[in-house]
Amino acid sequence: MTQNLALEIMPDSPTVTIPLSQHIGKQAKPIVQKGSVVKAGSVIAEPEGFVSIPIHSSVSGNVLKIHREPNVSGFPKDSVIIKSENNGEAEKYEPMDYNAVTPEEIIERVRLAGIVGQGGAAFPTFIKLSPPKDKNIEYVILNGCECEPYLTRDYRLMLEKSREVIIGFSLIMKAVGVKKGIIGIEDNKPEAITKLKEIAKDFPGIKIEVLETKYPQGAEKMLIKSCIGREVPPGKLPMDIGVIVLNIATAVAIHDAVVKGEPQLYAVLTVTGNGIVTPKNLMVKIGTPLQDVIDFCGGIKEDAVKVIVGGPMMGVAQFDFSAPVVKATSGIVILTKDEVNEHPETPCLRCGKCIEACPLNLIPTKLARYVQLEKFEEADKIEITTCMECGTCTFTCPANIPLVQWIRLGKQRVLNLKKNQNDKN
């Protein structure tokens, strides 16, 4: 729907709401107060603890207040609200030559620029770039598969910012100290494949891998399997098998941070679905309220039934459009009734379609049943915590059982039980 629409830069909103926590880890500590004058790129909150990042203002203006505000995650978060005045130039870091920069400089710049993973989890990227010394990292894989159906922003970035993608990727490889880099791209994006292959010629070690177009190809574990044939064991991380995976948008952000000295002020996102008047691929300032983005795209149609931040398979349904776009926002999908395909739930027919569909070879119907019966130990034995919640089982289930929803609930319970046990020991 949006793959042929070029990226547009959305103008600044009158006010932006910048959450102090847009990442996994500790909330950043604000260093501004009501009335402070800030510029686009000014640091407004300092990291607290190791797993944390600085937060920058995305616009130039005045701080109105610091307050708990609605958030796209569904949970309100402490946020800095800034009135945009368009006064003054953006603040930047010193641009660096990508050939001369050292690994340490890259990692520090990525930390200062506040870059988080763009694949959805929003893990601070600088930590990912500095894996523990005992892990022998052999490959870095860049995820050129769109994480979700409907979204096209990674495709647009690969087409329009091909050079930035490749340079950003080479910086990642340098920072981690690996010689082998693979960009995995689904075969429904031939133009992106051709373009990146052309540019990658000048960068030894970067290989483009063409992959089958199939959700969830963009999931970390699937991508690694498709690119290098290794499987991440249950309970392990990609780096345990010598791989680090990053996203296209993350590579572009790293390029901009190092080469241009720009902190991450924009989220690149696709606004799509049959429920939006004018679908677009956009670069939106962090902190822009959803309402403003929706208005910029012509508004919502009357038959819309769901507004989702993220994609249709794993995104979060929204109820308050004052919630802002955050660093890891990859899309706003507005669905109509026909797109949702709701059916009444019936008992499990034991058709086995969920098992065939599960990319991790789990038994969703059994897991869901165990959770319903609160048999968490049994659920743990058949690897409930391995589930990555891609939602394929629920999507497929003819009986329309909310399988992944039950599993998600059970995963949380199992993890809590394990945590309690560890605390006791």
Place this chain on the structure above:
Amino acid sequence: MTTANPTYRLELTSSPHVHSRWSTRQAMWLVILSLLPPLAAALVFYGIYQLLVIFVSVIFCVGTEVLIKLIRKREITVKDGSAVITGLLLALTLPPNFSLIFTAIGGIFAIAIGKEIFGGLGYNIFNPALVGRAFLQAAFPVAMTTWTIPNFSDAVSKATPLSSLKFDGILTALEPMFVGNIGGSLGETSAFAVLIGGLFLLVLGVANWRIPLSMFFGVLVFGSIFWFINPVKYPTPFFHLFAGSFMFGAFFMATDWVTSPLTGKGMWIFGLGISLVVVVIRIFGGLPEGVMYGILLMNAFVPIINRYTKPKVFGEIK
């Protein structure tokens, strides 16, 4: 604070927010559609009376389900179409010109004992239509083996190819068995009509292809073994494939979602098991046909098969 425009009613559920077009009801109605070719074949070869048998079977299956749901004060679920399928399947396994009263009894038994006693759709262990048929076979053995000479046939014997072979040692040619102008149960006789309906189910992905394929493979392998041992005494493997209710059972009975295994590997074991039982009963048993018992027997093994065919979890090292 801006809020959602109040003219929209937005749904708040957790992801995923989209669903495939699959639904229980849709799958069931596709199965019903796929049964039309064998049903038409039954009418062509055995006459319009058979429509009455089919009608009575469906009405009593649906009626029994409604009644039991009412007694148990549960939601009435006949709209899902599963009782209609049971009724159709049961009727299509009956001999031509079957008593309407016996048909009704079979329908009641199929739903009450075959399905509802376990809790209804999704919880039954055995294929309900075959439970009904097994009951009729035990209760009315003569009526259940009284065959009729079909239309468009120059045969003089009413017997089915399997009973001719078993009791008279006469081997029927494959061509009439494929077309269906032979003695036999309503829906089973025309392998051609069964194939059309069956392939329809496979192409749409309603029935899993592994089950019919493993059954065909199994019957050809096991049939060949006996045929090689004594080609005069035992029929060719292709005879096994086209005779009796093998093909009907493979496409429509064994593929029942509820009573077949969950995993691909399990489905292969299930299908091979059925074909082994079929060949053994046909060759050594007192009965000419063994498809019904083969499927019912393997239905009973499904929980065990499921237990031992758990797929290897992604990344798991064994």
